[in-house]
Amino acid sequence: LNFSSNAGAAEKVPRVPLTGSQTVIDALAQADGVSLKPDAVSVWVVRDGTVMPIDLGGITLKGETKTNYQIRAGDQLFVQAKAAK
Helix, strand or coil: CEEEEECCCCCECCECCCCCCCEHHHHHHHCCCCCCCCCCEEEEEEECCEEEEECHHHHHHHCCCCCCCECCCCCEEEEEECCCC
16 A cells, blocks of 8 residues: 655655555554544545545544445555645
């Protein structure tokens, strides 16, 4: 899994080892320094050239699993800090 984060500073690309059954939220929880606050970040997965938006608020606040995709080999998970209001 290639995990990219941009919090307004230099881009970080940490590698997170996965065993094959993790979901988006599992991968985010394993990445150091990543906010799981929906109002602070935007999250998406790129799979085979397709951008798949993640509803982080739905997952973390409402228990919705529709966009909590299982991570596959070759997926890229991106997290970007939202601009301050």
